[in-house]
Amino acid sequence: MTAPQIVVMGVAGCGKTSVAHAISQITGARLGEADELHPPSNIDKMSRGIPLTDDDRGPWLEDIARWLADGAEAGIPGVIACSALKRRYRDVLRSGGAPIFFVHLRADRNLIAGRMNARTDHFMPTSLLDSQFSILERLRPGEIGIELEAVQTPADLARAALDASGLHTDQDRPTFIGGPA
Numbered sequence: 001m002t003a004p005q006i007v008v009m010g011v012a013g014c015g016k017t018s019v020a021h022a023i024s025q026i027t028g029a030r031l032g033e034a035d036e037l038h039p040p041s042n043i044d045k046m047s048r049g050i051p052l053t054d055d056d057r058g059p060w061l062e063d064i065a066r067w068l069a070d071g072a073e074a075g076i077p078g079v080i081a082c083s084a085l086k087r088r089y090r091d092v093l094r095s096g097g098a099p100i101f102f103v104h105l106r107a108d109r110n111l112i113a114g115r116m117n118a119r120t121d122h123f124m125p126t127s128l129l130d131s132q133f134s135i136l137e138r139l140r141p142g143e144i145g146i147e148l149e150a151v152q153t154p155a156d157l158a159r160a161a162l163d164a165s166g167l168h169t170d171q172d173r174p175t176f177i178g179g180p181a
């Protein structure tokens with residue numbers, strides 16, 4: 001059985017982790033955090049206020065594609081928070097063969113900057129936000145997913161994402177049923 005996978009995407013601080021966590025809470029899906037798959041050199045670079053390059057992101061994206069494909073093949077539904085800023089990055093994620101539904105959280109730059117400035121426990125400096133927006137490519141026709149304005153609560157955004165995905169949860173059995181596989 002191929003299990004559906006959700007990637008919650010968008011620029012730093014848009015709420016990916018919060019919404020992915022809420023989707024996992026609702027569905028019981030395996031929760032992933034792409035920031036934990038970055039090599040230390042990438043975290044170090046971002047911590048010093050230097051944007052990652054395509055080359056920096058290459059092996060990291062391959063690892064995330066494997067995480068998604070492994071879950072799909074093992075029949076384990078999953079949801080992972082991953083910036084996935086460019087179309088070609090999403091192509092790498094899809095290349096593992098997992099059926100992926102992307103949830104792009106969009107919000108005004110100032111709203112996100114405010115949220116980033118308010119958190120004190122994260123490596124990512126707000127100074128990198130403009131570089132994130134500058135390379136961001138929205139989902140294009142043919143890419144399976146949805147854009148959501150990231151202004152509701154994470155729980156409401158999670159429910160909206162699940163409604164849009166066609167993935168449902170069985171109240172008695174908290175796993176995905178149905179979906180775009």
Ligand SMILES: Nc1ncnc2c1ncn2[C@@H]1O[C@H](COP(=O)(O)OP(=O)(O)OP(=O)(O)O)[C@@H](O)[C@H]1O
Nearest residue numbers: 012013014015016017018115119124150152153154
């Ligand atoms: N829908 C929301 N409404 C209000 N605050 C939110 C919402 N989503 C996230 N936040 C807050 O904004 C901050 C950033 O959220 P979060 O860490 O989930 O974003 P992220 O996209 O995963 O960030 P990063 O990519 O930098 O790890 C956190 O302090 C979080 O509590």
Ligand SMILES: O=C(O)[C@H](O)[C@@H](O)[C@H](O)[C@H](O)CO
Nearest residue numbers: 011012013035052083084124
């Ligand atoms: O592709 C990237 O530049 C990175 O994944 C960043 O987006 C951060 O890791 C993340 O958003 C944490 O703030």
